[in-house]
Amino acid sequence: MSLQLYDTLSRQIKPLHPEDGRIFRFYCCGPTVYGPAHIGNFRTFINQDILRRTLEVAGLNTRHVRNLTDVDDKTIAAANREGCSLREITDRWTDRFHEDSEKLGLLPPHEEPRATDHIQAQIDMIVRLVEIGHAYATDEGSVYFRVSSYDDYGKLSRLKEREITHDHAPAGSDRMDADEYERDSVCDFALWKSHKPTDGSVSWDSPWGPGHPGWHIECSAMSRIYLGDTFDLHAGGVDLLFPHHENEIAQSEASNGKPFARHWFHNTHLMVEGQKMSKSLGNLFTVADAIERGYGPRALRYVLMSGHYRQQLNFTWASMNAATSAIKRIDKAAAHLAEASGRSIDQINSEIGHSPANGSEWNGLQKAWQALCDDLNVPAALGGFFKAIPELESKKNRDEAILAQDRMHRFLYALGLLPETMQSVTAPEEIIALANERWAAKESKDYATADRLRAKLTETGWKVLDRKDGFDLEPL
Ligand code: AMP
Ligand code: ZN
Numbered sequence: 001m002s003l004q005l006y007d008t009l010s011r012q013i014k015p016l017h018p019e020d021g022r023i024f025r026f027y028c029c030g031p032t033v034y035g036p037a038h039i040g041n042f043r044t045f046i047n048q049d050i051l052r053r054t055l056e057v058a059g060l061n062t063r064h065v066r067n068l069t070d071v072d073d074k075t076i077a078a079a080n081r082e083g084c085s086l087r088e089i090t091d092r093w094t095d096r097f098h099e100d101s102e103k104l105g106l107l108p109p110h111e112e113p114r115a116t117d118h119i120q121a122q123i124d125m126i127v128r129l130v131e132i133g134h135a136y137a138t139d140e141g142s143v144y145f146r147v148s149s150y151d152d153y154g155k156l157s158r159l160k161e162r163e164i165t166h167d168h169a170p171a172g173s174d175r176m177d178a179d180e181y182e183r184d185s186v187c188d189f190a191l192w193k194s195h196k197p198t199d200g201s202v203s204w205d206s207p208w209g210p211g212h213p214g215w216h217i218e219c220s221a222m223s224r225i226y227l228g229d230t231f232d233l234h235a236g237g238v239d240l241l242f243p244h245h246e247n248e249i250a251q252s253e254a255s256n257g258k259p260f261a262r263h264w265f266h267n268t269h270l271m272v273e274g275q276k277m278s279k280s281l282g283n284l285f286t287v288a289d290a291i292e293r294g295y296g297p298r299a300l301r302y303v304l305m306s307g308h309y310r311q312q313l314n315f316t317w318a319s320m321n322a323a324t325s326a327i328k329r330i331d332k333a334a335a336h337l338a339e340a341s342g343r344s345i346d347q348i349n350s351e352i353g354h355s356p357a358n359g360s361e362w363n364g365l366q367k368a369w370q371a372l373c374d375d376l377n378v379p380a381a382l383g384g385f386f387k388a389i390p391e392l393e394s395k396k397n398r399d400e401a402i403l404a405q406d407r408m409h410r411f412l413y414a415l416g417l418l419p420e421t422m423q424s425v426t427a428p429e430e431i432i433a434l435a436n437e438r439w440a441a442k443e444s445k446d447y448a449t450a451d452r453l454r455a456k457l458t459e460t461g462w463k464v465l466d467r468k469d470g471f472d473l474e475p476l
Contacts, residue, residue, distance in 0.1 A: 027066070027226075075089060123192075
């Protein structure tokens with residue numbers, strides 16, 4: 001079954017295929033590196049990761065480009081606040097972003113260009129836009145894109161130029177400077193920003209004097225370098241739809257004279273405990289916050305992928321408990337199949353990591369896979385997967401188990417939830433003693449004592465699982 005996905009530009013679900021017939025080339029707007037990425041950012045990056053993995057399991061080669069925004073008003077303000085260079089700040093938070101991404105099982109993009117490493121390409125694009133009449137420089141040395149010069153402006157957001165006024169401040173306009181009074185029209189947006197005293201040492205030379213690029217131009221310039229004028233898909237959170245992506249289209253199509261992205265993939269925002277994430281509410285949780293509370297990063301990934309990407313998802317700490325159980329269930333099923341097939345979990349994971357494409361039937365996982373291919377319906381895919389687990393686990397014949405194991409791991413690769421070998425945790429001596437005491441009470445039919453001791457074990461964080469001839473202890 002071919003993969004299809006909703007396209008924000010045409011407002012239609014469309015099949016995905018590489019235009020060149022070989023490699024599916026896509027660009028994702030990456031993080032602004034001035035602080036830790038929060039779980040909302042990671043909801044978006046995880047859905048992009050699942051899209052890539054699903055394309056790969058479907059047999060396509062991908063080229064995934066995701067930029068690092070390492071110069072804008074926020075990064076400059078952070079460097080000034082902390083009294084260090086822009087590069088020091090952005091390097092520090094880039095490293096942290098990479099660490100968190102790895103914990104969450106995100107595949108590194110094939111290219112991760114930094115805006116500050118591509119200043120000349122951005123200047124070149126701006127020069128071209130000025131030459132052909134789509135942009136103008138002001139007396140104080142800034143350059144603006146003239147929105148009225150580009151007829152298609154607003155085609156992505158369906159926002160007509162005349163609707164954009166100061167009162168009607170478009171979402172994302174906090175990225176525009178309030179003091180940009182030199183613009184010919186309030187709709188025009190900055191391509192180059194002249195140096196201000198608050199920029200400190202952050203400055204590059206340009207034909208219009210010292211300054212730094214506006215935020216939108218970096219994605220137009222870098223996507224062109226790494227993917228060409230036209231590429232298969234462009235992705236980002238829904239807040240970027242306007243003005244960022246609208247402006248990217250205007251800059252790229254006006255300067256290159258070619259269509260820009262063929263498909264637009266936007267991810268709806270994450271809410272936390274029913275509220276919008278914000279610094280003032282103190283709910284900008286990070287990967288570190290989840291780990292500090294004792295949760296594994298796989299459980300966090302599970303929660304962040306558990307809602308359909310086009311619907312709002314509400315994060316709660318309670319949902320992390322259910323996700324932890326779901327992850328355990330996955331690992332348990334994988335352990336069963338590993339025993340029946342004689343192939344270890346790590347062995348099959350590494351084989352699939354090298355060549356994820358599934359060349360044949362999905363057997364019991366057909367429905368789950370179809371859900372993934374149908375507008376990346378992850379919740380339906382997870383539902384189908386859990387429903388299929390008992391049937392998969394029941395394979396005792398070695399050949400059947402090998403086949404089931406292959407399908408299961410391949411499907412989980414697409415979700416970025418490859419199983420792990422369950423850690424056998426040894427309980428401390430006093431816990432084992434308590435559990436032995438309980439077992440003895442149970443054997444002598446003193447159920448009241450046995451129940452009391454079980455409750456005590458639960459209180460200390462241990463679960464007793466009775467077998468016919470003894471018991472197992474599992475941390476809660
Ligand atoms: P930023 O670092 O602010 O440039 O954002 C990085 C990515 O995270 C962008 O694609 C944003 O659209 C996305 N994003 C920001 N906030 C949220 C949120 N609450 N939920 C989902 N995605 C978000
Ligand atoms: Zn961008």
